[in-house]
Amino acid sequence: MEATEAKRYFSTELLSWYRRHKRDLPWRRHRNAYYTWVSEIMLQQTRVDTVIPYFNRFIEQFPTVQALAEAPEEEVLKAWEGLGYYSRARNLQSAVREVHESYGGVVPDSKEAVSALKGVGPYTTGAILSIAYNKPEPAVDGNVMRVLSRYFRIEDDIAKPRTRVRMEVLAQELIPEGAAGDFNQGLMELGALVCTPKSPHCLTCPVMAHCAGRAAGVEETLPVKTKAKPPRPEARAAIILQGSSSEAGKVLIRQRPSTGLLARMWELPHTELSSASAGAGAAALPAAHAALSAHLAEQGFALEAPRWLLQTEHTFSHIHWQMDVLLGSLDVSVSGYGATDRLPSHYRWISREEMADFAFPNVFLRILNAYFDQHA
Secondary structure, eight states, X not given: OOHHHHHHHHHHHHHHHHHHHOOOOGGGSSOOHHHHHHHHHHHTTSOXXXXXXXXXXXXXXXXXXXXXXXXXXXXXXXHHTTSOOTHHHHHHHHHHXXXXXXXXXXXXXXXXXXHTSTTOOHHHHHHIIIXXXXXXOOOOOHHHHHHHHHHTTOOSBTTSHHHHHHHHHHHHHHOOTTOHHHHHHHHHHHHHHTSOSSSOOGGGOTTGGGOHHHHTTOTTXXXXXXXXXXXXXXXXXXXXXEOOGGGTTOEEEEEXXXXXXXXXXXXXXXXXXXXXXXTOGGGGHHHHHHHHHHHHHTTTOOBOOOEEEEEEEEEOSSEEEEEEEEEEEBOHHHHOOOSGGGSOTTEEEEOTGGGGGSOOOHHHHHHHHHHHHHTO
16 A cells, blocks of 8 residues: 555544544543643553543642642642652642743643643643644654554664654654544554554454554564663662650651652651662561661661561662561650650651651552551
8 A cells, every 4th residue: 555545544544443432531521731731641651540530539639720730739749649750740730830820820732832841741742732722743652653663564663762753753644634632542542452562452453454564464573662771679678667655556757858759758767778688578677677777876766676577669760679668666765756846857757547648659658558457
């Protein structure tokens, strides 16, 4: 099939398929640029099924640009808790504040203005402009590159910037007149539901008949993508410190610094261990005890002999934490930090009920919930 004809066939059949089979998703029920924006930020590196309840709760709590712009950051992070990649939430709120202040609370409809907002890259720019405003802008993410790589048999490495640029040019050429929003969502939908990373469902694909990748038998080897560097393993020791006397039933948490990984979120006290202790489990107790004692002493805390509690792990984009968790208490006679009014300003004693007032990364949520489940 001639190239122009293959493009026309692709666009026509995909658009028709999408309009017949599109999923009923909450952000699709309204042509609202703010809703589109929030959903696209949430959907980055996160599954649709996971995002739906978060989106519904987030929009209920922050229904407008103004509501999100004026909300305390702590409330926004708490509403985002569990989605991970918390810089997305901070960047979203920062950009929404700019929209509130500079555009009267209306998400702009120009490529220049939208792409200048904090945390809004080429894909999100295209998604907002096409879905909310039906502007013929491409929205090229991993799903879209996979579909285009297979249908047009493009064997360039999609990890390279020049390949993304080529994909964006191609995707824009494919957009049917007056149907940018539906077409771009159709591309995303096809990649999510049919042209999946492994074992694509070719027999149900609306454009299978002229898919060059399938015709050549390479649909499962495309797209070509160089592997990213694996996250760096890091052994850590954390501790649940139980309160006594007036703080009985509570545990000690602290707030992270205002910059860097998981900025301003709350966590259990923890510190890095030597790599030799990684994955050691209960055998890591002496090393973990020593490291935590030294770490806490820097804040004026004295640690009583703890016991090993559990082991867990968590992967960030560039670090993989292997964490041994201890259970213990403070030697109040030495540290003097048993009472709330004598704690350093970034530490708190909290009960399980009070967890709702603080935003925690997933790894610490899991540990805290496991502990309180056992000590209810």
